[in-house]
Amino acid sequence: MAKYPVVVYGASGYTGMLTMDWLIDQQIPFTAVGRSAARIKEMMAERVVRLESAAYEIIETEHSVESLSRAFKGAKVVCNTVGPFCNFGLTTIEAALNAGCHYLDTTGEQGFMTEARERFGELYRQAGLLLAPSTAYMYTFSEIAAQLALETPGIDALETAALCRGPRFTASGVTVGSTASIFELYRQKHCYLWENELVEHAFGTQVNIVDPNFVQPVFSLPWGGTSLPLFFKDDPRVRSCISYVGFYDNDVMKTVHALGQKWDAEYKDLPKEHQDAVIKGIVESTTPSMPPRERTTTQRTVDFAIGRGQMAAVRATVHGITSYISTGALQTAAAIKLIDNDTRKVGFASACQALDHRYLLGFLEQRGLARATVQQL
Numbered sequence: 001m002a003k004y005p006v007v008v009y010g011a012s013g014y015t016g017m018l019t020m021d022w023l024i025d026q027q028i029p030f031t032a033v034g035r036s037a038a039r040i041k042e043m044m045a046e047r048v049v050r051l052e053s054a055a056y057e058i059i060e061t062e063h064s065v066e067s068l069s070r071a072f073k074g075a076k077v078v079c080n081t082v083g084p085f086c087n088f089g090l091t092t093i094e095a096a097l098n099a100g101c102h103y104l105d106t107t108g109e110q111g112f113m114t115e116a117r118e119r120f121g122e123l124y125r126q127a128g129l130l131l132a133p134s135t136a137y138m139y140t141f142s143e144i145a146a147q148l149a150l151e152t153p154g155i156d157a158l159e160t161a162a163l164c165r166g167p168r169f170t171a172s173g174v175t176v177g178s179t180a181s182i183f184e185l186y187r188q189k190h191c192y193l194w195e196n197e198l199v200e201h202a203f204g205t206q207v208n209i210v211d212p213n214f215v216q217p218v219f220s221l222p223w224g225g226t227s228l229p230l231f232f233k234d235d236p237r238v239r240s241c242i243s244y245v246g247f248y249d250n251d252v253m254k255t256v257h258a259l260g261q262k263w264d265a266e267y268k269d270l271p272k273e274h275q276d277a278v279i280k281g282i283v284e285s286t287t288p289s290m291p292p293r294e295r296t297t298t299q300r301t302v303d304f305a306i307g308r309g310q311m312a313a314v315r316a317t318v319h320g321i322t323s324y325i326s327t328g329a330l331q332t333a334a335a336i337k338l339i340d341n342d343t344r345k346v347g348f349a350s351a352c353q354a355l356d357h358r359y360l361l362g363f364l365e366q367r368g369l370a371r372a373t374v375q376q377l
């Protein structure tokens with residue numbers, strides 16, 4: 001049973017520990033939960049800053065609904081960082097509901113989110129709890145840009161892009177959990193929102209995005225469709241939303257795209273166990289260990305949304321740095337409100353929709369993690 005209001009599940013992981021950094025910064029006591037107390041202790045001692053001044057406890061538990069429900073009971077908010085979420089997320093969502101907790105996670109996996117909404121959205125709503133997946137750099141930054149664009153009356157069509165400096169899979173920059181989640185995308189549908197319906201991207205979709213921040217077009221992919229089409233599906237202001245992700249400083253995205261083509265040609269129809277082995281092999285060969293803490297000199301992002309209406313047109317841009325550190329900040333910003341049940345929405349909703357995109361942007365801006373501009377076109 002948790003004795004503190006916020007649970008961080010995946011406490012030995014890169015993003016879980018960055019979330020704890022921010023909780024400590026904000027003087028919020030927390031319960032660190034994971035499958036090995038010894039590993040959590042060791043990793044926290046190595047990576048979490050200001051631990052000596054933190055109020056926290058560690059709970060070891062297996063990954064099952066029963067054990068996690070017991071571990072979460074007593075808390076108010078669960079911050080879940082155990083991914084790939086298509087493998088582990090639904091169990092954690094069910095446990096958080098059983099324990100009467102609001103639920104946040106760091107997924108960007110559209111297929112998992114669709115299932116979470118269908119299976120648990122209404123149950124969370126009835127319980128008066130928020131189910132807010134994807135409270136993370138991807139895709140809260142893009143959604144903040146989209147929500148800023150939607151402040152202009154008449155906007156009903158959105159195109160968004162998350163453009164990041166590309167990961168160097170073998171040296172630094174991307175975690176084991178992220179790499180596994182990226183390659184799991186091959187198995188998922190990638191949808192965009194078109195006239196209020198979710199429509200599957202054509203196989204092999206790629207775009208070259210031109211943005212005033214860059215001299216050259218940025219090779220980009222639907223990247224699983226992103227979270228935004230799902231979040232905007234029931235927004236009466238929005239008829240369509242198409243989102244992309246690109247890496248602007250290297251060719252990693254082209255490699256990922258080529259692997260996607262190979263997946264379709266060779267692995268798509270294999271039994272799940274064979275596919276699991278293929279993904280495991282790719283993850284092990286690309287991300288051998290946990291990367292170092294991000295640096296502001298290297299980890300930078302540009303997320304933008306173009307909004308159009310009949311006459312109105314607007315471009316909103318959010319410049320960011322250190323996307324994993326920012327993810328920890330977003331989890332903490334959301335937890336601060338949810339500890340007090342201060343949410344505009346319950347059930348399935350994004351952090352922007354439930355907690356206000358201006359609040360989240362302000363939290364990031366005040367800490368030097370983001371800067372937004374809005375330009376009428």
Ligand SMILES: NC(=O)c1ccc[n+]([C@@H]2O[C@H](COP(=O)([O-])OP(=O)(O)OC[C@H]3O[C@@H](n4cnc5c(N)ncnc54)[C@H](OP(=O)(O)O)[C@@H]3O)[C@@H](O)[C@H]2O)c1
Binds near residue numbers: 010137324
């Ligand atoms: N959308 C975004 O912008 C964004 C940003 C950051 C992270 N993420 C996502 O968040 C997830 C975590 O990323 P990360 O960087 O923190 O990865 P990570 O460093 O690899 O951490 C993964 C965590 O999950 C735990 N875990 C793995 N398998 C488990 C299992 N079977 N049972 C219980 N716990 C298990 C690990 O515990 P052990 O230490 O015991 O193995 C670890 O605590 C990924 O899916 C990633 O894509 C997304």
